[in-house]
Structures are given as structure tokens and as C-alpha cells.
Amino acid sequence: MAVYTEVPEDALFAFVAQYEIGDVLAFKGIAEGVENTNYYLHTSQGDFILTLYEKRVREDELPFFLNLMEHLARRGLNCPQPLRTRDGEKLGRLCGRAAAIFTFLEGLAIRRPNATHCGALGAALAQMHEAGADFGMRRTNALSLTGWPPLFAAAEDRAEQVAPGLTRRIREELAFLELNWPRGLPEGVIHADLFPDNAFFIGEEVSGIIDFYFACTDYFAYDLAICLNAWCFEADHSFNVTKAKAMLAGYERVRRLEDAEAGALPILCRGSALRFMLTRLVDWLNVPPGALVRPKDPLEYDRKLGFHRRVESARDYGLVR
């Protein structure tokens, strides 16, 4: 569970008093998530989410994320909106952390998405890409090609403890991606972490998208590769091409992929699998003492990477042309 910072009641009341959202009637830490501390907040005026920003989120980047959420909402995408205090501030401080209060989104994250969910998610992803087209800020993706070697360096000496041969596989993959990473694909704002726990559904419709704290400027097709990895493998590690086909078709109903993007999908999937393997590996090897958080399995992404290495073209993902 991710509650890194315990907020005392009096500090919480003082923080909430800066906003016009009534009196706190209930609040509790939210178990899901691994990055930030989140509290569910129920006040006399409704439901809200309180977020305290932890380790990986840089405070000087928060305006990018909060402005992006406001921009996307203005373009019709349902995502959390930062509230403003009586003084007009979106960001404050609580327990020594940057903190903000957000609107609460209705809907549920789906643990075992089916092909219909994957299709709806693909369309929502493309809508997000279109909605971000005129967003004025840029943020380099710190977790792309140049960000991977430092992550590997942080885990290299203990990677063999996690799985024999892992060090060699990562080293070879880094060398391959360094040589073959595509250039010049269409880019814009991407979510970069749109896993099933970050998309809410009501029935089979996407009701909202959350957790924009990895959002950045990068290839649209890389975002799609992240989603193929996160949504289209089964618990037994097999790739479900029916789900992938639905996701790609859903995406293309809103935004058609250029031929160069389609051609690059296999390598983008490899890069995205390596990215999540590496961040998980570093977290796996460095669980903070006492933190109530269960690290995610890096080897899940080692297996996914193995699958993408065998892929020959985007047709293997069900892309129909």
C-alpha cells in the first residue's frame, strides 16, 4: 500500500481549511499506487482526493502535470482537476511535502480488462493525444533511451540475484535499443503510465484517466506500446492478440497511425518493456524500510520483453492494414 506520509488530523484540517470545500467528515489513506501518498477525503461538500508528492516527482515539474490535467479537461477528457485555495493556489505544503486536492472521479479500475475495455482504452488514449495537441508546455521523457542506462547502473550489481542471466539480457537489450530506436515519429503529450489501475470505467466505457505524473513529450506510438504491454498480456504471461487488436482498432478510430509508427511498434514495445522492468528492478532492490508498499515484479516485464523480441511486425499485434 502507498501511504508513505501519515498526515495528523490537525494538519489535515488546517490544510483543508484553505479551500472552500466545507468540513472534513472522513478521510483515509488509499492502499493503491506506489508513487505518491493519496488520501480519500469526504467533506460536507462531497468527495475529493488529497495527494502528497513523494520521492520520484520533482516539485518543479508539478506545474506541468497540474496544468496538463486542466488543459485536457478543457478539451473534454475526464481527469482529476486540482482545486484552488481561497488565495488561488493549486499547490500547497503538508507534512513537509508538496500537496494538492483534486476532484474525485467516478468509476472503477478494472482488474481483468476484456477486449471491449481494451478497445475503449485505445480510443481514450488517442483522444488524450489529440486533446494535448495544443498544450503549450513540454517535458522531456526522463525514462526513455537516455534514462535507462543510469537505472541499470543502479541495479546492475544485484540484478543476478533477481534472475540468473538478467544482467546480460538487459545489457544486450540496451545496446540493441540504442542502435535501433526510431527517430522522428509523431510526438506530443503522452500519459506514459496508462496501466489498468490508472483508467476508470463505468460499465465498458472509460469514465476517466488518472495519475499523470509520468506524462511527458514523446512519441504517441510509444504510449500505445506501453498500453499494449500493460493491458494485453494474461496472468499466465501469454499475449492476447484479440485484446491488442481491439486496442489498436480503438486507437485508430480516433487517430490513424502513420506507417512509420506501425512499423516501429515492435521496438517501441521492447523499449517500454525494458523501461518498466528497470524501474521495477530498482524498486525491488530498494524497498524503503518500514514503507507499506509491495514492489511490483520486474520479471513480469522480462517475460514481456522476451515476447516482443520474437515479434516480426505490427501484424503480430493484430494491426490490420
Ligand SMILES: Nc1ncnc2c1ncn2[C@@H]1O[C@H](COP(=O)(O)OP(=O)(O)OP(=O)(O)O)[C@@H](O)[C@H]1O
Ligand atoms: N481523482 C481521483 N478520483 C478517484 N480516485 C482516485 C483519484 N486519484 C487517485 N485515486 C485513487 O487513488 C489510487 C492511487 O492513485 P494514483 O494511481 O494516482 O497513485 P500513485 O501512487 O501515483 O500510483 P501509481 O503507482 O499508479 O503511479 C488510485 O488507484 C485510485 O483508487
Ligand SMILES: N[C@@H](CCO)C(=O)O
Ligand atoms: N505502472 C508502473 C508503476 C507506477 O508507475 C508499473 O507497473 O511498474
